[in-house]
Amino acid sequence: MKNIFVFIWRNHFVFLFLILQSLSVYLLIQNNNYQRAGFINSASATAGNFLNVYNNITEYFSLKKANDILAAENAELKKHHPSSFFRYDVQVFNVNDTVYRQQYTYRAARVVNKTVNKRNNYLTLNRGSLHGIERNMAVITPVGVVGIVKDVSANFCTVISMLHVNSKxxxxxxxxxxxxxxxxxxxxxxxxxxxxxxxxxxxxxxxxxxxxxxxxxxxxxxxxxxxxxxxxxxxxxxxxxxxxxGTDFRSVSNVYVVGNLLKNEQVQLEEDSTND
Amino acid sequence: MIELLVKNTLRFVILIIFQVLVLNNVELGGFINPYLYVFFILMLPLETPGWLLLLLSFLMGISIDLFENTAGMHASACVFMAFCRPYLLRLISPREGFDRGSKITIQKFGINWFLTYAGIMIFLHHFALFYLEVFRFSSFFSTLLRVILSSVFTLLLVVITQYLFNPVKKN
The missing domain is CATH 2.40.10.350 (Rod shape-determining protein MreC, domain 2)
Known part of the structure; x- marks a missing residue:
């Protein structure tokens, strides 16, 4: 028994190396596994808050472009507002809510961190489970697709960018x-x-x-x-x-997180069909 | 002792901030990703005990991972690099050995020695890192090209930073 301790002590450098290396590889594999949520990521509170502060500063540099995009979108939406239509009918119609049911929800979010120069790029947004964000929600901007939500913490979430080798x-x-x-x-x-x-x-x-x-x-x-x-x-x-x-991934700052209210129903149905 | 501790802690924090806020946003033709933060591991004192060297490198790597969403990737590359450091230092030590308490600087050991030391260490780190990133050998040569180009660029940054931290004293 004593000999074992002497042996380990004499080679503690190699053993510690092996322990730390296996820990790293374990984290790496766990993170690569799409099904499981990773826990070392920029959605964690420390990193998220730090990046948030930094982003509050750098955001000013892209403010003009962000404003242009939002203004263009506002104009587009104004077009659809009832006040911009001329009423042709004389009778009054009630809008019947049973015909249209809402399928998609949109939540505005801000990008607090992103990369574009890696093989696998991610973004971090300043919205999390407290704001109703869930895994696998879509992330878009008025001008294009951004990616899909991966991990969610209380106040932040990470997004797999379209610029990700495994993104499809x-x-x-x-x-x-x-x-x-x-x-x-x-x-x-x-x-x-x-x-x-x-x-x-x-x-x-x-x-x-x-x-x-x-x-x-x-x-x-x-x-x-x-x-x-x-x-x-x-x-x-x-x-x-x-x-x-359509999205300029280098300067993207304001995004929408899109939730599909009927997603579970669709996925469940499709799963049942393929299982038969 | 205290001075050493303060210096290294400051270096640790500054390098992480610089890496995350500046270098991670550098995009050079899609082939070059400089990782200057390894400068911290390169500059640890020669007498750093092995276990501390490994733990500090792990800490450095995992801190970078935290910001890049790459859990374990940088940590693994850093620990590997730290593991190789004592063997490399033994291999390229001066004939009479290292003086006690001497700092690793270009001024002390000469540019050739420093380039060999830093170059090999950076290459080992980048090699481990980039192959872990793609996680396959199918694009072996294009990844190797990225490793070499990025290593050269990081080495350049390391030499510049080294001169910034230890300015040449005029007589």
Whole structure:
């Protein structure tokens, strides 16, 4: 017994190395596991609050651009406000609430931390479970898709950016409804690839790419980006399409977190069907 | 002793802040990610006991992980780098050994020695880090290119920082 302690003491450097290394690898694997929530991340209170303070300062530099986007969106929304319509009918209609039921909820949030230069990029938002944020909610801006919520703490949440090697967002081309997936190859923050579009489809540069109705996460029709370039390699049945994301990931600061009120119902139903 | 403690604590905090707020936002062609925070581990005193070296490196790595959402990745690379440090120092020690209490500076050991020491350490760290990040060997050579380019850039930053912290004294 004594010999064991002497042995361990003599080689404590190697043993400590092995212990710390296995701890790191354990954390790494646990974090990579999408199903389980990681606990060392910037959603934790310390890091979140620190980044929040920093962001309060840097936000001023992108204020002008953020204002432009919000103003443009306000104008768009004003267009839909009842006061901007001319009433043609004479009779009074009651809006019947049983016809339209709300499916999507929008919560405004601010980006307090982000990366764009890694292979796997994340954002941190200043909204958490106290504000009703849950895992797998969609994150968008008025001009494009941002990503999907990963971990949630009381006041913060982390978001898997579209610029993440494992991120796969279902998208379609707006004018012909052919659909594929958005994947990122990890190199350029201003180019994301749209794959699985068959070679017989007619494409044009500048076509808009939007989200599909297949995912239970994103509402249909949110802009993803515009086609920058496309090519068809000889012998390949699918295009390689380069899409310029609508969101400028380097300066994104105000986002919406979108919750789908009917998501559980849809997911449950689809699971039941595939289990048969 | 107290001075050493204060100096290293300050270095620890400043390097983390600089890494998280400045360097993590640097984007150079998608291939270069400088990680200057390893400067802390490079500069730990020569007499630092092994266990303390490992623990401090782990602490450094996990602090960076906290801000980058990469639990364990930087910690693992840092611990690996710290583990290699004593062996590397033994390998490239001057013929008469190190003087007690001498600081690791370019002025004392010369630019060649420092570049060898820092270069190998940084390469080991970046190598572990970048391969852990992609977690596969399929894009081996493109990752290797990123490792080499980023190492060179970090080394450059380390040398500059070294001169900033220890300015050359004029006669």
């Amino acid at each position: 967002i279902s998208a379609q081309i707006k004018n012909n409804n052919y659909f594929g997936s958005m994947v990122w190859n990890g190199n350029n923050a201003s180019l994301v690839n749209l794959v699985d579009i068959p070679s017989h489809v007619k494409l044009h540069k500048g076509d808009t790419v939007i989200t599909t109705s297949f995912s239970a996460i994103f509402p249909e029709g949110v802009v993803v980006g515009t086609i920058e370039d496309f090519e068809l390699e000889p012998g390949n049945n699918f295009y390689t399409i380069k899409v310029k994301p």
